[in-house]
Amino acid sequence: MNPEPITLPVSELKPALAGLGKIILNKSTLPVLRTIKVERTSDGWICLTATDLDRFVTVRLEQPAKGEPFALLVPFEDLAKLTKSSNKGDSIHLEPGTKEDVILRFNLDDQLGETRAPSFPVQEFPAIPRIQANPVPVSESFRLALHEAMACSSTDETRYVLNGACIDVSQPEAHYLVGTDGRHLFSCNSFNLPFQKSLIIPKHKFLGWKDFNLDGAWQMKLTDSSDGKNQLLQISSRRWRFITRLIDGNYPNWRQVIPNPRDARTTLTLEPDKLDAVIQLIERMPNHDEQYHSLGIEYHEKECRLAFKSTAEAPWTRVPLPHCKAEGKPVTIFVDRRLLLKALQFGLTTIGIIDELSPLRFYLGGRQMIIMPVRPNESNPQDNKAPAPPPKETPIPSPPPTIQERKPQSMPTEPSDTPSPPANTLLGQLQLAIEEVDEIGAQHHQTYKKLRDVSTKLRGMLMTQKANDKELRTLRQHLRGLQTMRI
Structure with missing residues (x-):
């Protein structure tokens, strides 16, 4: 029945x-x-x-x-x-x-x-995990920070350990959420979670799905694992439950690359309620550089300006940056406009600038984003001159380095057959740590993928065998039917 x-x-x-x-x-x-x-x-x-x-x-x-x-x-x-x-x-x-x-x-x-x-x-059907642990309430600020960290994480599969957001609990007094792809880094603090070890949540589009985020408050559960490997994290709302395998590996020491706020020689502050107007202005500006999307930020003669080009051969055009207050030394710096827009869309209204070649720090409260400057085309260096330029204008730099390329200036380098990467790159202090963990993580990830592929093939063979058995049974039934027929 x-x-x-x-x-x-x-x-x-x-x-x-x-x-x-x-x-x-x-x-x-x-x-x-x-x-x-x-x-x-x-x-x-x-x-x-x-x-x-x-x-x-x-x-x-x-x-x-x-x-x-x-x-x-x-x-x-x-x-x-x-x-x-x-x-x-x-x-x-x-x-x-x-x-x-x-x-x-x-x-x-x-x-x-x-x-x-x-x-x-x-x-x-694969067995659905059941996580027996006390649920941890997730605040709205943590959920927002998780989405922002995920948006800054890497999509490069060869750097698997960066393909998600890290919950860093190494400092008991302030836990952090961190995400980086090597060209920009986001971090947010002021959390206190009952986790004994840091963990890396892999990025997935379901976490950003609107209905899941509108289905009530989130709660988290974590499997108990003494070795910290093959752990599962459960995030649940009122009716939805999302269980994911965590990324195994050690996250790079991201704190080494955060500029010291006291080193900032120029500070720009935008009005929070005018951010939408600034974002719309940047989005309307022509983009001459499809590779690095370079856009200039200037502070000279007590005036903030944005510099852009309509074409690669055109001179730089400068327009006032509205609703901006500035203090400190004059500076001209170029950034990837996509990362600039992301920082502004996150509501980070203050920009700390050390010099033309150092990372920019966008921040508000405990949330911050570190962005590496870029170097636009140097084919017409004279274009960098403003209509009424100050005596000492910063030359227009050329293409952006990445996190992998940077080495700390104070760190001695060993002899090598290949040229050393430039020192003016973002988050370079992560170089050695990333190389070590990437090598370990890549090996682990490749091994896991091979095991999963073998499992997939075996399951496919099992399905094929079952289909063959079914056809064989059907054929036998037909043969029996033919044997009982009389002419």
């Missing part, structure tokens, strides 16, 4: 599939990863789960339902197509069919239509 069908209201199913779709791997070699596990618990709650093996996302529907507990697997694509063609007030009813399919019933005028979709035994 089949159990009571599971009923999924379309009004809840559409947003649920939008979130689960951020985890589903449409091109996965494992067909089971393209399915959703739909489960009715012993308490009557209806839960839908998707996974890509490294992450699990579960959503619970608003109301419990009657019926005994059971689960089945439904292809995501089939369920999404059926949901898209249904009305908001409709429902989709699921019940098991044969061992190889599942039955989906849907509203069709005044009756129920029926379709079947291929399925798999529930046992083939």
